[in-house]
Amino acid sequence: MATPKLSLQHIHKRFGAKVVLDGVNLDVDAGESVVVMGGSGTGKSVMLKCVLGLIQPDSGRILLDGQDITHVHGREREQLLRRFGMLFQGGALFDSLRVWRNVSFGLISAQRMSKRDARAKAVEILAKVGLGPEVGDLRPAELSGGMQKRVALARAIATNPEIIFFDEPTAGLDPIMADVINKLIIERVREMGATALTITHDMASARKIADRIGMLHGGKIIWIGPAAEVDRSGNPYVEQFIHGRAEGPITMAVRRQ
Amino acid sequence: MTTVTNPVANVGRATLEFLADVGRLCIFAAQSILAVFTPPFYFANLGRQLLSVGFYSLPVVGLTALFTGAVLAQQIYIGTGRFNAESTVPTIVVFGITRELGPVIASLMVAGRVSAAMAAELGTMRVTEQIDALTTLATNPFRYLIAPRVLAATLMLPILVLIGDIIGVMGGWALATTVLEYNSVGYLQRTVDFLETWDVISGLIKAGVFGFIIALMGCYQGFNSSGGAQGVGRATTNAVVSASILILAANYIITSIVFTD
Ligand SMILES: Nc1ncnc2c1ncn2[C@@H]1O[C@H](COP(=O)(O)OP(=O)(O)O)[C@@H](O)[C@H]1O
Ligand SMILES: [Mg+2]
Numbered sequence: 245m246a247t248p249k250l251s252l253q254h255i256h257k258r259f260g261a262k263v264v265l266d267g268v269n270l271d272v273d274a275g276e277s278v279v280v281m282g283g284s285g286t287g288k289s290v291m292l293k294c295v296l297g298l299i300q301p302d303s304g305r306i307l308l309d310g311q312d313i314t315h316v317h318g319r320e321r322e323q324l325l326r327r328f329g330m331l332f333q334g335g336a337l338f339d340s341l342r343v344w345r346n347v348s349f350g351l352i353s354a355q356r357m358s359k360r361d362a363r364a365k366a367v368e369i370l371a372k373v374g375l376g377p378e379v380g381d382l383r384p385a386e387l388s389g390g391m392q393k394r395v396a397l398a399r400a401i402a403t404n405p406e407i408i409f410f411d412e413p414t415a416g417l418d419p420i421m422a423d424v425i426n427k428l429i430i431e432r433v434r435e436m437g438a439t440a441l442t443i444t445h446d447m448a449s450a451r452k453i454a455d456r457i458g459m460l461h462g463g464k465i466i467w468i469g470p471a472a473e474v475d476r477s478g479n480p481y482v483e484q485f486i487h488g489r490a491e492g493p494i495t496m497a498v499r500r501q
Numbered sequence: 502m503t504t505v506t507n508p509v510a511n512v513g514r515a516t517l518e519f520l521a522d523v524g525r526l527c528i529f530a531a532q533s534i535l536a537v538f539t540p541p542f543y544f545a546n547l548g549r550q551l552l553s554v555g556f557y558s559l560p561v562v563g564l565t566a567l568f569t570g571a572v573l574a575q576q577i578y579i580g581t582g583r584f585n586a587e588s589t590v591p592t593i594v595v596f597g598i599t600r601e602l603g604p605v606i607a608s609l610m611v612a613g614r615v616s617a618a619m620a621a622e623l624g625t626m627r628v629t630e631q632i633d634a635l636t637t638l639a640t641n642p643f644r645y646l647i648a649p650r651v652l653a654a655t656l657m658l659p660i661l662v663l664i665g666d667i668i669g670v671m672g673g674w675a676l677a678t679t680v681l682e683y684n685s686v687g688y689l690q691r692t693v694d695f696l697e698t699w700d701v702i703s704g705l706i707k708a709g710v711f712g713f714i715i716a717l718m719g720c721y722q723g724f725n726s727s728g729g730a731q732g733v734g735r736a737t738t739n740a741v742v743s744a745s746i747l748i749l750a751a752n753y754i755i756t757s758i759v760f761t762d
Contacts, residue, residue: 298633322639329637336634338626354639399638 247310249274249439250407255294255304256463257287264290265301266463272407277433277440279450279471281485282460283494288443289333291460292409296328297321308407326354329405329438333412335396337384343370343395344380350403365402373398373428390421397425401432408433410442414449426452447486450474459485461494529721533651536643543645550653554615554716558661561614562607566665569602570594570672578681590683591691594673599700600760603666605752608658608711612744616719619650620740623723624733632724647724651716658712659705666701703760710755711748718744 248271257265264287272278282288293299295306297316306314308324316324337346345352347369348362357365367377373394384392393413400408410429414422426449433440433453444450450457451471458468459482467479474486484492577593623646626632635642670692677683719740726736 293633296633296637298636322641325637326639330634332630332634334629336630338631338634339629349640350638 246273248272248307249276249309250295250441251305251307251310252291252295253305253307255291255306256302257290257294257299258302263463265294268304268460268463268465270458270465270468272439272441274439275437277430277442277453277455278458278468279442279444279454279456280458280460280465281443281445281447281450283445283485286460287463288460289411292330292411292441292443296325296330296409326350326403327406329400329403329408331393331396331400331408331410331413333415333443335384335392337392337396337399339384341383342380343382343384343387346384346395347380347398347402349399354403366398369398369402370395372401372432374424390417393417393421393425394428397428397432401436401438404436405438407439407441410440410444412443412445414444414446419448422446422449423452425449429453445485447488525725526717526721529724530717532643533647533717533720536641536648537652539644541644543649546645546649547653550649551657553618554611554650554653554712555657555660558611558614558657559664561610562661562665563668565606565610566598566603566669567672569606570598570669570674571676573597573602573669574673574676574681578677588691590677590681591673591688592695595670595692595696596700598669598673599666599696599704601704601752601756603669604658604662604704604707604711605748607662607665608708608715608748609745611654611658611661611712612715612718612748613741615654616715616722616740616744617737619716619719620723620726620737621733623720624726624736627724627726628729628733642724647716647720650720651713654712654716655709656712658708658715662705662708663701666704699762707752707755707760710751714747714751715744718747 250272252268252270255265255268268291270280280288280291290299294301301314304314305312313324338349341349344363344366348357348366351357351362351365352359363380367380370377370380375391375394375398379387379391379395384395387395397413400410413425413429417425429440429442430453432438440453442453451474454471456468457471457474458465459479460466461481467477467482469477474482477483480493484494574590574594577590578587581587581589581593623632626646632642632646635645674685674688674692677688678685722736722740722743726732
């Protein structure tokens with residue numbers, strides 16, 4: 245079997261007394277699109293940040309192409325991060341910079357592209373996410389929520405990264421805009437051959453963009469399987485989640501805490 | 502569960518937490534200084550900070566210096582008048598301004614403006630994950646955000662204080678020649694007669710140190726803020742308070758240990 249592109253092995257992370265990740269295991273193959281779902285506050289964002297090195301896991305290993313990257317720091321980490329793209333949950337656009345500078349930030353900082361070229365490239369990428377060139381001169385605060393998400397998406401894919409993380413890309417958007425984002429993600433991943441790991445609790449979105457779907461609960465991936473099998477997982481947690489039922493094992497677990 | 506509070510344990514814990522805080526601040530300061538001297542350098546960011554720390558602080562520094570110089574001349578006139586030494590007013594005013602009041606008062610005023618602004622901006626960037634986003638875009642936040650701020654404040658404070666010194670002396674001169682009927686040329690002559698270069702330079706060196714403290718505390722509090730809008734508010738307050746206290750403490754240490762002549 246080929247080595248997975250990205251492999252999380254027994255990742256543990258706690259904040260103070262609060263255990264957030266309790267032994268997460270997850271493999272993502274090259275060119276694959278994996279979706280992880282899970283309730284709010286179960287540590288989905290923390291999991292992505294552990295891989296990026298924004299948060300140091302307490303124990304466990306993270307492998308990229310079979311290489312241990314858990315404890316890579318400094319300039320080496322900077323090099324490593326050039327291979328990743330990240331769409332943050334809240335967009336995290338730089339509000340002091342215009343949209344085109346946001347989109348081309350990685351091109352200028354990591355790839356040393358000239359400002360003029362970067363600007364042209366930014367306009368090109370903005371067009372790919374359905375935004376006109378005039379948007380490039382606006383500030384993030386002047387954009388609607390849906391436009392901010394698209395700009396953030398444009399920034400995440402601008403440098404053609406090998407691996408892209410999408411943290412709740414459709415949260416807070418209307419269903420039509422959400423579907424536009426889904427399409428964009430599929431297109432980008434297919435077109436660029438990138439590997440994608442997406443966090444979402446939007447089931448419609450998950451079904452659309454995922455090759456495989458996993459569920460994070462209680463600090464562990466409790467189920468993972470092909471997207472088509474999510475409806476017959478036989479796992480009561482997954483069933484409760486995908487049907488959005490208030491009663492079930494997840495609610496019981498929350499009440500026990 | 503009942504906890505029996507052990508006073509010794511509490512004192513111990515508080516001491517350890519304090520030491521841990523000091524340690525974290527020292528590491529942060531070392532990382533900031535390192536970032537100032539390692540490429541890539543972000544000159545546009547530096548320019549923006551030079552403008553915002555230097556140019557936009559001019560009105561605040563100028564006004565405080567003007568009033569401080571004037572009130573100093575007034576008080577020293579009263580004091581020296583008690584033993585008929587009114588002629589020493591210009592000398593004492595310029596001495597007090599260049600060595601102490603210029604650097605300290607200007608820095609405290611700038612701390613209120615600049616530390617707060619830096620803590621609020623970096624704090625907002627932290628809680629909205631913009632600092633994490635910088636990192637994932639292969640940009641070191643210390644070099645991109647903190648180095649320009651620390652460098653700008655360290656460079657601009659001496660310039661601001663020099664300008665403040667001049668305005669302060671002129672404030673004293675204006676009061677002395679209008680309200681107190683001193684001779685205009687005579688006052689200025691007495692001002693420079695006994696002034697030594699070291700009086701001015703030592704004040705400017707202090708100002709550089711204070712500038713570093715102002716930016717360091719603003720950045721440290723903002724960079725490490727957490728907990729949404731409330732956390733940013735807390736970081737802003739902490740930045741101003743800690744910068745002010747550190748400026749006064751550093752002033753005492755520098756004056757009593759380094760500048761004893
Ligand atoms: N830097 C941090 N410090 C302390 N607690 C954190 C930090 N980041 C996340 N947490 C906590 O970890 C838990 C999981 O957070 P997160 O991964 O953001 O959840 P979600 O699954 O909704 O993305 C939350 O309870 C959150 O409060
Ligand atoms: Mg999250």
